Amino acid sequence: MFDTQPSREEILALITPLKDQPGPLLVMLHAIQTQAGYVPASVIPVLADELNLSRAEVQGVVSFYHHFRDRPPARVRIEVCRAESCQALHGDRLAAHVEQRTQLRFGESSADGSVSLHPVYCLGLCSASPALMIDGAVHARVTPERFDELLAQAEAKP
Amino acid sequence: MSAVSVYVPRDASAVALDADGVAAEIGRQARERGVAVRIVRNGSRGLSWLEPLVEVASPEGRVAYGPVGTADVANLFEAGFLAGAPHRLSLGPIDQHPYLKSQQRVTFARVGVIDPVSVAEYVAYDGFQGLREALQTSPVDIVRVVTESGLRGRGGAAFPTGIKWKTVLEQAAPQKYIACNADEGDSGTFADRMLMEGDPFQLIEGMTIAGLAVGATQGYIYLRVEYPHAHRVLGEALAAARRTGFLGQNIMGSGAHFDIDVRLGAGAYICGEETSMLESLEGRRGEVRVRPPLPAIKGLFGMPTVVNNVITLASVPAILHKGAEAYRQLGSGKSRGTLPIQLAGNLKHAGLVERAFGLTLRELLYDYGGGSASGRPLRAVQIGGPLGAYVPASQFDTVVDYETLSGIGALLGHGGIVAFDDTVDMARMARYAMAFCAHESCGKCTPCRIGSTRGVEVIDRIVAGTDREQNLALLNDLCETMVHGSLCGLGGMTPFPVQSALKYFPEDFLPQSPVASR
Ligand SMILES: Cc1cc2nc3c(=O)[nH]c(=O)nc-3n(C[C@H](O)[C@H](O)[C@H](O)COP(=O)(O)O)c2cc1C
Ligand code: SF4
Ligand code: FES
Numbered sequence: 001m002f003d004t005q006p007s008r009e010e011i012l013a014l015i016t017p018l019k020d021q022p023g024p025l026l027v028m029l030h031a032i033q034t035q036a037g038y039v040p041a042s043v044i045p046v047l048a049d050e051l052n053l054s055r056a057e058v059q060g061v062v063s064f065y066h067h068f069r070d071r072p073p074a075r076v077r078i079e080v081c082r083a084e085s086c087q088a089l090h091g092d093r094l095a096a097h098v099e100q101r102t103q104l105r106f107g108e109s110s111a112d113g114s115v116s117l118h119p120v121y122c123l124g125l126c127s128a129s130p131a132l133m134i135d136g137a138v139h140a141r142v143t144p145e146r147f148d149e150l151l152a153q154a155e156a157k158p
Numbered sequence: 159m160s161a162v163s164v165y166v167p168r169d170a171s172a173v174a175l176d177a178d179g180v181a182a183e184i185g186r187q188a189r190e191r192g193v194a195v196r197i198v199r200n201g202s203r204g205l206s207w208l209e210p211l212v213e214v215a216s217p218e219g220r221v222a223y224g225p226v227g228t229a230d231v232a233n234l235f236e237a238g239f240l241a242g243a244p245h246r247l248s249l250g251p252i253d254q255h256p257y258l259k260s261q262q263r264v265t266f267a268r269v270g271v272i273d274p275v276s277v278a279e280y281v282a283y284d285g286f287q288g289l290r291e292a293l294q295t296s297p298v299d300i301v302r303v304v305t306e307s308g309l310r311g312r313g314g315a316a317f318p319t320g321i322k323w324k325t326v327l328e329q330a331a332p333q334k335y336i337a338c339n340a341d342e343g344d345s346g347t348f349a350d351r352m353l354m355e356g357d358p359f360q361l362i363e364g365m366t367i368a369g370l371a372v373g374a375t376q377g378y379i380y381l382r383v384e385y386p387h388a389h390r391v392l393g394e395a396l397a398a399a400r401r402t403g404f405l406g407q408n409i410m411g412s413g414a415h416f417d418i419d420v421r422l423g424a425g426a427y428i429c430g431e432e433t434s435m436l437e438s439l440e441g442r443r444g445e446v447r448v449r450p451p452l453p454a455i456k457g458l459f460g461m462p463t464v465v466n467n468v469i470t471l472a473s474v475p476a477i478l479h480k481g482a483e484a485y486r487q488l489g490s491g492k493s494r495g496t497l498p499i500q501l502a503g504n505l506k507h508a509g510l511v512e513r514a515f516g517l518t519l520r521e522l523l524y525d526y527g528g529g530s531a532s533g534r535p536l537r538a539v540q541i542g543g544p545l546g547a548y549v550p551a552s553q554f555d556t557v558v559d560y561e562t563l564s565g566i567g568a569l570l571g572h573g574g575i576v577a578f579d580d581t582v583d584m585a586r587m588a589r590y591a592m593a594f595c596a597h598e599s600c601g602k603c604t605p606c607r608i609g610s611t612r613g614v615e616v617i618d619r620i621v622a623g624t625d626r627e628q629n630l631a632l633l634n635d636l637c638e639t640m641v642h643g644s645l646c647g648l649g650g651m652t653p654f655p656v657q658s659a660l661k662y663f664p665e666d667f668l669p670q671s672p673v674a675s676r
Contacts, residue, residue, distance in 0.1 A: 023439060027421065027422075027441070030424070061442060065423075067424035067426075068424060083544065083594075084503065084540055085345055085503045085576045086345075088502075088503030088576055088578045088579075088582065089531065120384065121343070122347075122384070123384055124170065124171075124350075124385060125348070126346050126347070126348055127204075127500065127501065127509050128171050129503065129508075140175050
């Protein structure tokens with residue numbers, strides 16, 4: 001991860017090897033977010049220059065996709081499935097529990113940057129609903145009690 | 159003594175239930191006890207309520223135990239599970255399990271059986287036979303076989319695959335593409351994921367055959383970013399296929415060339431719509447394109463492109479290998495072949511059921527699904543994802559095929575069925591459908607972008623009892639406008655779940671709803 005806003009050189013080192021791919025912008029954004037944890041504002045002009053696009057066009061692509069974020073992720077990132085199959089097995093109750101437990105609403109991050117809570121719409125785990133992800137790891141058939149354990153484990157990680 | 163093979167799925171649904179922990183624990187205890195085991199990370203058999211489902215290769219075949227937790231592992235060793243001995247978690251020979259035994263697994267024949275990234279195992283189980291056949295067949299004849307098989311797109315629109323391929327074959331162009339739609343955004347569906355995680359070579363083989371058929375040398379798999387496990391398996395499988403000469407230059411020594419790249423989506427449901435997917439593959443906002451031109455004529459980077467769903471492409475190798483007639487013989491009416499049905503939501507035995515078309519909803523929900531997980535009566539199902547209609551229990555005798563479902567105003571889509579018990583609040587589900595549309599709209603058409611947000615507000619007013627009659631009429635108008643004024647299915651089909659909920663469950667839209675959960 002970058003400690004600060006990455007420099008032009010750091011960005012170029014990441015994206016130059018991808019320049020030969022056709023239509024590479026999304027591929028580059030993924031590479032940047034994987035490396036940095038987010039898409040820092042400083043990459044927009046560099047990408048625009050490199051790909052002969054306007055800054056507005058690059059910004060427009062970044063903002064279109066829910067996956068790309070413009071600030072560093074929280075230390076513990078919780079994504080709860082809110083789609084139909086999980087609703088059918090009382091995902092709403094689980095979601096309410098998660099909100100109450102984290103003191104966050106969906107879409108919010110805690111002020112100290114320790115936890116963030118996001119909705120997702122299906123993780124493909126619908127045969128074992130309700131499902132959620134914590135820091136990218138998937139969990140199925142999650143009960144409120146199980147959630148508390150998982151959260152405690154995630155928070156305890158260095 | 160040679161090592162005993164123990165199978166622990168790497169499928170995301172098993173991993174989400176701690177299969178990695180179980181696999182690690184089996185390895186650890188085997189070392190401690192000084193016994194040799196070979197742990198194979200297979201795909202899932204699709205009996206989700208039994209995951210993590212552990213299998214042991216015994217002289218009598220594969221014997222299963224499940225659901226296995228890390229705490230059960232020591233006990234399994236002590237009971238002698240490596241010799242297939244009985245245990246509290248015994249499921250017996252997995253092939254004989256009633257859930258599997260009655261299935262007709264064609265596309266999922268190898269899923270859960272083999273090591274998904276072993277070329278040798280794939281080949282030992284009939285792998286690359288379809289490709290071998292295709293390499294000795296002219297493009298026109300490959301397309302003819304696929305057409306004659308009756309295969310229709312499994313992504314949702316059910317368009318005949320052979321006809322699409324024929325259009326691409328007939329275009330003269332310097333480059334053509336095969337674009338595999340692995341966006342699988344529909345809630346209640348997971349067949350693409352299971353297939354990619356459990357038998358990725360079959361998808362690679364299907365795409366390669368498509369390339370040979372239409373004259374394309376480059377394929378892309380557009381994979382949703384929510385599927386990191388599938389991403390890893392595909393990466394391993396593509397590398398293995400290239401290493402062994404089944405992909406890349408000079409495929410199987412034939413001189414033919416075809417290669418595949420995986421491209422990740424970025425959390426936009428609309429990118430499953432094929433033209434939006436093409437925009438996204440080109441690195442742009444996933445805004446839906448106006449048709450014509452069809453992607454088959456002017457698709458990726460302006461070139462003729464086959465866009466097919468994962469299951470569609472993965473169905474092709476068996477068709478080439480066993481012949482069009484073998485596939486065509488299965489099915490009902492104009493729905494030919496088999497369908498991997500995904501049972502989801504409030505069911506005791508949710509999972510994957512591949513059968514020839516022709517089962518009723520009731521057979522699927524009760525004979526396979528075992529009824530509700532909660533023990534309460536089932537009240538409704540939603541078929542075909544978030545844009546699919548709700549079907550009430552009174553229609554559970556409907557046959558699940560394309561034509562029969564459309565006859566009752568429903569649609570099959572990608573084959574996902576989400577079951578709800580009698581605590582479901584259908585007004586809330588209708589509201590969710592509108593809210594989902596608002597959240598995922600690409601923004602190009604007003605009825606979809608604005609209408610969906612208005613739809614949420616109007617449903618809220620109906621449920622609150624505010625100017626009820628007027629707002630019901632307004633909701634109806636809004637739905638009509640969305641159906642007729644939208645460029646694609648997101649805006650155009652969101653009214654289906656809304657209107658079916660209203661039609662079959664009007665009582666839920668009353669201020670004093672009888673629904674238990676309110
Ligand atoms: C809003 C919307 C979302 C869609 N999502 C998917 C999807 O996730 N996967 C898919 O294969 N098809 C999806 N489709 C259907 C595709 O547009 C297209 O018909 C399909 O990929 C063609 O492949 P097939 O003929 O093999 O089904 C979607 C369509 C719409 C309108
Ligand atoms: S219907 Fe909605 S998602 Fe489809 S093109 Fe129009 S605005 Fe975009
Ligand atoms: S609906 Fe929640 S995982 Fe699919």
